[in-house]
Amino acid sequence: MDDYSESRRAGDRLAAGHGIDDPFAAAIRATRMAMIVTDASQADNPIIFANDAFLKLTGYERDEIIGRNCRMLQGPETSRTAIETLSRAVAAGEDAKVELLNYRKDGTTFWNALYISPVRNDAGEIVYFFGSQLDVTDKKTAEAKVLEHRDGLEQVVEDRTRELTDALEQKTALLHEVDHRVKNNLQLISSLLLLQTRRVPDPALKASLKGMLGRVNAIATVHRRLFQSEDVERFDVSAFIRDMVADLMGSAGRDDIEMQLNLERVDIPAAKAAPFALVVNELLTNALKHGFPEGRGGRIFVGVSRLNGDFRIEITDNGVGMDKQASGFGLTIVQLLCQQLKAKCETTDAEPGTRVLVLLPVNGAH
Amino acid sequence: MSGRALEVLIVEDEMLLAIELEHLIEEVGCHPLGCAMSSEEAVALAQRLHPDLALVDVHLSDGPTGVDVARKISQDCGGVALFMTANVKRLPEDFAGACGVIGKPYSEHGVKTALSYLAHCLREGQAPGPTPVGLTLAPAYANLWGLDQNLGQTA
Numbered sequence: 001m002d003d004y005s006e007s008r009r010a011g012d013r014l015a016a017g018h019g020i021d022d023p024f025a026a027a028i029r030a031t032r033m034a035m036i037v038t039d040a041s042q043a044d045n046p047i048i049f050a051n052d053a054f055l056k057l058t059g060y061e062r063d064e065i066i067g068r069n070c071r072m073l074q075g076p077e078t079s080r081t082a083i084e085t086l087s088r089a090v091a092a093g094e095d096a097k098v099e100l101l102n103y104r105k106d107g108t109t110f111w112n113a114l115y116i117s118p119v120r121n122d123a124g125e126i127v128y129f130f131g132s133q134l135d136v137t138d139k140k141t142a143e144a145k146v147l148e149h150r151d152g153l154e155q156v157v158e159d160r161t162r163e164l165t166d167a168l169e170q171k172t173a174l175l176h177e178v179d180h181r182v183k184n185n186l187q188l189i190s191s192l193l194l195l196q197t198r199r200v201p202d203p204a205l206k207a208s209l210k211g212m213l214g215r216v217n218a219i220a221t222v223h224r225r226l227f228q229s230e231d232v233e234r235f236d237v238s239a240f241i242r243d244m245v246a247d248l249m250g251s252a253g254r255d256d257i258e259m260q261l262n263l264e265r266v267d268i269p270a271a272k273a274a275p276f277a278l279v280v281n282e283l284l285t286n287a288l289k290h291g292f293p294e295g296r297g298g299r300i301f302v303g304v305s306r307l308n309g310d311f312r313i314e315i316t317d318n319g320v321g322m323d324k325q326a327s328g329f330g331l332t333i334v335q336l337l338c339q340q341l342k343a344k345c346e347t348t349d350a351e352p353g354t355r356v357l358v359l360l361p362v363n364g365a366h
Numbered sequence: 367m368s369g370r371a372l373e374v375l376i377v378e379d380e381m382l383l384a385i386e387l388e389h390l391i392e393e394v395g396c397h398p399l400g401c402a403m404s405s406e407e408a409v410a411l412a413q414r415l416h417p418d419l420a421l422v423d424v425h426l427s428d429g430p431t432g433v434d435v436a437r438k439i440s441q442d443c444g445g446v447a448l449f450m451t452a453n454v455k456r457l458p459e460d461f462a463g464a465c466g467v468i469g470k471p472y473s474e475h476g477v478k479t480a481l482s483y484l485a486h487c488l489r490e491g492q493a494p495g496p497t498p499v500g501l502t503l504a505p506a507y508a509n510l511w512g513l514d515q516n517l518g519q520t521a
Contacts, residue, residue, distance in 0.1 A: 176453065176455075176456070179452070179453075180452045180453050183452030183469075183470045183471050184380075184452050184470060184471075186470075186471040187380075187383060187452070187470045187471040187472070188380060188382060188383065190471060190473070190474075191380075191382050191383050191385075191386040192382060194386050194389075194474055195382065195385065195386055195389075198389065213474075217471075217473045220471035220472075220473065221473075223471060224469050224470075224471060224500075227455075242499075243499050243500075246498070246499040247473050247475050247476060247499065247500075250475040250476075250479055251473070251474065251475040
């Protein structure tokens with residue numbers, strides 16, 4: 001007795017219990033969902049019933065599949081894991097739901113969302129397995145496309161990130177290179193001025209050169225400070241003034257003048273640092289040179305604080321007073337740069353001495 | 367200078383800076399030994415003259431070789447190197463054995479103060495006080511000369 005006739009007889013027995021007027025049997029025969037029934041009592045669980053939808057899905061004739069195991073639909077690309085899941089469920093007599101690649105009679109493939117479920121008799125023994133198959137090829141293709149698209153996007157993002165990182169590295173290297181050159185050139189300018197100052201015998205000319213050297217040094221101090229902080233956009237005014245005062249007082253060699261500093265931490269935009277530094281340099285140099293002629297000691301106070309919307313920079317000396325402050329060029333520099341910085345500069349009599357107030361707007365102008 | 371002036375070698379490829387440095391070295395009572403413009407010249411001079419201190423620029427006429435020069439001088443020549451560079455942040459963490467760095471652009475007063483300060487440190491083995499503005503000491507030397515590193519380093 002071959003498998004086919006045995007399975008057909010089993011199918012006939014199944015059908016005998018469900019006549020033509022059985023609405024459930026009619027529904028299964030006519031539904032668009034592919035369905036099969038296998039005989040669990042026979043060796044290798046052969047198919048004993050398949051509806052028309054199953055035949056249409058797989059391309060087989062009914063007599064080509066009755067008596068055969070469902071694995072006839074599997075092929076080389078079918079997932080081993082999915083097959084194992086199915087085998088385990090059948091052996092354990094449990095439901096299972098897998099999506100696996102199946103092969104039609106003509107060798108073409110489709111994605112099968114397969115659901116199997118055991119059917120038990122009154123005694124609780126498994127007599128049949130019921131299987132339903134849904135073609136989910138479209139869904140799988142769409143999923144694969146999404147994955148492919150995502151991989152593509154990730155690649156694009158990765159490439160772009162690498163490009164940007166490279167560009168940033170190049171930019172940083174360039175910034176360091178330019179910074180390096182600016183500093184070296186400032187050093188060269190200052191050394192040139194110093195060298196000439198040494199050779200010039202005329203005291204007036206020497207004084208002029210020293211004045212220029214002081215101004216170059218003020219700008220140099222700015223550049224030494226500029227890239228020391230992490231924020232290249234901001235410039236720490238108080239730290240700069242501390243450096244300037246140390247340098248000016250040291251060069252002046254005036255132990256008879258006491259410096260008093262009261263510096264609040266205040267930042268200005270880096271773009272304003274150089275003109276600001278030049279203003280402070282002129283005011284400090286004026287106080288030192290003109291407030292205290294040789295032999296007259298005293299005190300210079302430098303204060304930095306916030307006042308309403310302004311930074312308030314105060315330089316007060318108790319020297320000989322402002323009548324004697326006559327460095328024309330220095331004052332011109334202060335006036336021009338204050339105009340540029342939109343700052344107010346007020347000079348008053350400190351009785352004795354001179355008080356200069358610079359009010360620098362934190363944002364915008366007065 | 368306990369009888370003998372501190373002998374200083376200049377390693378700098380900008381002639382104008384080198385000449386000006388010679389003046390500054392003399393003005394603080396030290397003795398300039400000469401000037402090298404390349405790493406080869408620097409090492410040869412250092413081996414021959416045994417300077418107490420070598421002022422070393424990082425970029426020399428043969429490239430960014432100053433770091434190697436500083437290492438050779440401190441390891442093989444028994445001298446102490448001091449960097450003078452515009453690129454303070456690019457120095458190796460151990461300062462290649464050098465005692466510290468003066469950042470460019472430096473001022474006349476900054477260099478003189480730093481030289482006097484280092485002369486004292488080298489002579490006495492002890493720092494006379496906190497490091498002056500413009501000079502940053504290598505951690506190893508700050509330790510050696512008895513400085514609390516947080517106080518010793520300028521900001």
